[in-house]
Amino acid sequence: MSCSKCNDTGWFPEYFDGVRRVERCDCWRADVARKMVSRARIPSRYHQCDFSTFITYPNEELVRAVKQAREFATTFPAVDKGLIFIGPPGVGKTHLAVSVLKEVTEKNGVRGVYYDTRSLLSTIKSTYNPVTRASEADVLEEVMGAELLILDDLGAERLTDWVEETMNLIVNTRYNDRLATVFTSNYEGVPDRDNMESLLVRVGARMYSRLREMCDFLEFTGPDYRGFDNPPNSKELFQQWKSNPSKAGSVLPARTRVRARARLRGASREGQLDLGWSGGKAGSS
Numbered sequence: 423m424s425c426s427k428c429n430d431t432g433w434f435p436e437y438f439d440g441v442r443r444v445e446r447c448d449c450w451r452a453d454v455a456r457k458m459v460s461r462a463r464i465p466s467r468y469h470q471c472d473f474s475t476f477i478t479y480p481n482e483e484l485v486r487a488v489k490q491a492r493e494f495a496t497t498f499p500a501v502d503k504g505l506i507f508i509g510p511p512g513v514g515k516t517h518l519a520v521s522v523l524k525e526v527t528e529k530n531g532v533r534g535v536y537y538d539t540r541s542l543l544s545t546i547k548s549t550y551n552p553v554t555r556a557s558e559a560d561v562l563e564e565v566m567g568a569e570l571l572i573l574d575d576l577g578a579e580r581l582t583d584w585v586e587e588t589m590n591l592i593v594n595t596r597y598n599d600r601l602a603t604v605f606t607s608n609y610e611g612v613p614d615r616d617n618m619e620s621l622l623v624r625v626g627a628r629m630y631s632r633l634r635e636m637c638d639f640l641e642f643t644g645p646d647y648r649g650f651d652n653p654p655n656s657k658e659l660f661q662q663w664k665s666n667p668s669k670a671g672s673v674l675p676a677r678t679r680v681r682a683r684a685r686l687r688g689a690s691r692e693g694q695l696d697l698g699w700s701g702g703k704a705g706s707s
Contacts, residue, residue, distance in 0.1 A: 459527050463536045464520055471520040479660035483642035484514075490640060491518050495525040498602065499532070499569065504637040506576070506605040508621070512646030515606035519572045522604055526570050534570035539589075540579050546588060566595045569602070576607040577624030586626050593629055597636050611639045 428434040433444045464471075473495075478488055487507060494501055505522070507515040520536065527534045537545075542565065549558040565571060579585055596603050609621040613630065617623065622630040633639075645662035647654065654662070 459524055462523055462527055462534050464523065465536070465538075468516060468520045468536075471517045472524050473521045476514060476517055476521060477654070477656050477659060479656040479663070481642065481644060481660070481663060483640075484644055487518065487640040487642050490638065491522050494602075494604075495522045495529075498526045498530060501602050504603040504605070506607065506611070506633060506637040506639050508607050508609070508611045508639060508641040509643055510646070511608055512648045513642065513644035514647065516574050519574060519604050519606050523570060523572050532569040533567075534572070535564060535568040536572040536574065537565065538574045539576050542573070543579055543585060543588065562592070565592055566599075567601075571596065571601070571603045573603060573605045576605045577609040577621055581624060581626055586629070589625065590629055590632070593632055593636075597632060603636070605633070605637065611641050 424430050432446060436443050436445050473488075473492060476488060478485055491505065491507075494505055505519075507518055509515055523534045523536055526532060542561075545556075546558055546561050548554055549556050549561060593603070607621055607624075609624045610617065610619055611621050613620065613622045613634075621633075625633070643663070645654075645659055645666065647659075649662075650658070
């Protein structure tokens with residue numbers, strides 16, 4: 423339908439102190455916002471996710487996470503830290519992260535992008551194939567230069583040397599350029615090197631230290647939304663949560679546990695595992 427205000431030109435006349443000027447129409451701003459969201463790589467499964475569709479219930483940790491996510495989206499770009507949502511699968515971490523991304527891009531017209539961490543690493547690897555059109559630099563430029571980046575499911579990837587160096591490059595570049603990042607993870611945020619279900623083990627000491635410095639950690643539990651036959655309401659979620667509390671983390675294979683312990687021992691010897699405060703040593707700047 424044609425805009426009655428600007429006749430689809432994107433501009434409309436205004437008079438200030440008798441001087442005629444043209445201003446951008448609201449329909450143009452709305453169209454720009456829609457285009458920015460459509461370019462943000464949000465998976466189709468999450469297209470309907472926003473703050474209005476996120477169901478809360480009497481869960482203090484969850485309510486705090488939602489409140490801080492809303493404040494982040496409202497305050498952006500004047501934010502000092504990013505966010506990391508931590509919890510078991512299906513509790514709404516990705517829904518919250520996408521809600522932040524959509525609100526920020528729609529209201530601010532900024533360049534934001536969503537990536538599942540494993541998908542991102544797979545995309546980067548695919549550029550090493552000579553028949554692939556995109557280059558590694560193309561992918562990294564989009565990820566490292568986005569005004570807001572969502573990295574979903576951090577820690578799900580197997581921690582090889584290449585994965586560790588690539589992820590540290592991305593995170594450190596964004597940190598140094600003061601670009602906000604929102605992460606989600608299934609792994610516990612407590613920095614316990616003996617806990618093989620911890621985020622520290624899954625991402626390595628350098629990245630964990632940097633995450634502590636650049637993000638507010640928001641850890642919450644809840645029922646798995648995917649375990650309901652039909653979309654649950656607030657009461658059903660609360661009842662399920664109280665009857666079957668859960669927490670972040672999943673058991674790692676024995677071989678992975680051995681590798682993880684070896685990496686942490688190495689990081690400790692090199693002085694990279696200084697986690698006595700919220701920042702610690704990043705290992706590289």
